[in-house]
Amino acid sequence: MSEQHVEYTQDNFCVTTDKRRLDVCAIQNYLSQSSWAPGIDVATVKLSLEHSLCFGLFDGERQIGFARLVTDYATFGYLCDVYVLEDYQSQGLGRWLVECCQAHPLMSRLRRIILVTDSAPWLYEKLGYQPLNRPNFIWQINRPDIYL
Numbered sequence: 001m002s003e004q005h006v007e008y009t010q011d012n013f014c015v016t017t018d019k020r021r022l023d024v025c026a027i028q029n030y031l032s033q034s035s036w037a038p039g040i041d042v043a044t045v046k047l048s049l050e051h052s053l054c055f056g057l058f059d060g061e062r063q064i065g066f067a068r069l070v071t072d073y074a075t076f077g078y079l080c081d082v083y084v085l086e087d088y089q090s091q092g093l094g095r096w097l098v099e100c101c102q103a104h105p106l107m108s109r110l111r112r113i114i115l116v117t118d119s120a121p122w123l124y125e126k127l128g129y130q131p132l133n134r135p136n137f138i139w140q141i142n143r144p145d146i147y148l
Contacts, residue, residue: 008100013093014058015100019049022056023063030066030083035118037081048081053106057084057097064088067101069113077107079115094120098127113141 005018028045031037049068057065065084071077079101084094107113114132115124121136129139 006104008103010096012060013064013096015097016056016058017054017104018056019054021058021063022049022054022066024049026063027066027081030085031081034083053077053104055097055101055104057093059088065093065097067097069101069104069106071106071110073106074109075111077110077113079113082115082117095123095127098123102127109146111143111146115139 005016007018008015024042024046027049028040028042031040031045048070052068052070053073055067055069056063057067065082065088067079067082069077069079079098082094082098084097101107113129115129116138117124118137121131121139124139128141130141132138132140
């Protein structure tokens with residue numbers, strides 16, 4: 001699907017949906033060492049990026065964070081692979097990254113947005129997500145009346 005790039009800026013930081021700016025090796029390096037995708041290879045990361053709405057977080061030209069939305073671009077989105085490099089944590093950048101994801105025009109049209117996490121439930125709760133089943137593991141934004 002062809003998409004128009006969206007960009008958000010704050011001080012020297014930028015969040016962009018322009019996939020040409022993404023540092024695939026940096027993303028793969030982080031994800032391969034994460035608790036949710038240990039050992040993931042570059043080819044798999046590239047394929048996942050091709051089939052997702054991606055949000056790169058940058059400090060100048062350096063990529064320092066990432067998030068992606070797996071979506072059908074009509075009704076459903078799965079927010080995943082959200083991270084900010086450790087050196088940049090505790091500056092509110094993780095929250096800002098997720099806020100930028102939620103500010104994307106597509107997000108207001110989706111009936112259901114979910115994420116799966118075992119960390120930072122307090123962050124996602126502040127941004128409107130609610131637990132779906134096992135407490136603090138699967139969170140969602142459910143808009144059952146969005147088409148009314």
